[in-house]
Amino acid sequence: MASSLSKIAISTASIVILSQMKELRKRRRRTTWVNSFLKGRNYTQPLDDLGAYETELFRNFCRMSLSDFNILLGKIDEKVSRKDINYRESIPASVRLAQTLRFLATGDSHGSLNYLFRISKPSISKIIPEVCEAIVHALKDYVKMPEN
Structure with missing residues (x-):
């Protein structure tokens, strides 16, 4: 039972981390081409x-x-x-x-x-x-x- 709960926790945590990484990529888009x-x-x-x-x-x-x-x-x-x-x-x-x-x-x-x-x-x-x-x-x- 404990192993299935840890698997669920790990998969949930990885989903949260991936969604946060996508949000970071969206925010870092350049607004200009030249410094x-x-x-x-x-x-x-x-x-x-x-x-x-x-x-x-x-x-x-x-x-x-x-x-x-x-x-x-x-x-x-x-x-x-x-x-x-x-x-x-x-x-x-x-x-x-x-x-x-x-x-x-x-x-x-x-x-x-x-x-x-x-x-x-x-x-x-x-x-x-x-x-x-x-x-x-x-x-x-x-x-x-x-x-x-």
Whole structure:
């Protein structure tokens, strides 16, 4: 008799727990797609601030001169550019390149780049490999890669 009562108690408790878990899932639904920190972003602000004042600041930030940056940007612009859509503007190719160069030069984490450029971590994790691939493809005539 005691075992049948304990089985009923366990099954009742599991039903209650499952119903509470469903209620928690319903309450946790997102109301927005973008974090409030990222909503008021200006993608080009870090680059505008650096480029407008001194080229030495830009060189220190990207580990590349502004003229070399523009040459490289011209070579990869078509591969890394995206079109704006109705509800979201795309991240410019110049910002994608600067972010990738900053990552390669300093080894900053995606979280650090998130705060610096105001771009989400998932976007950063897609942008960096994409831009690296475009750079390798654009500079394959200038840099000899090992064959084995």
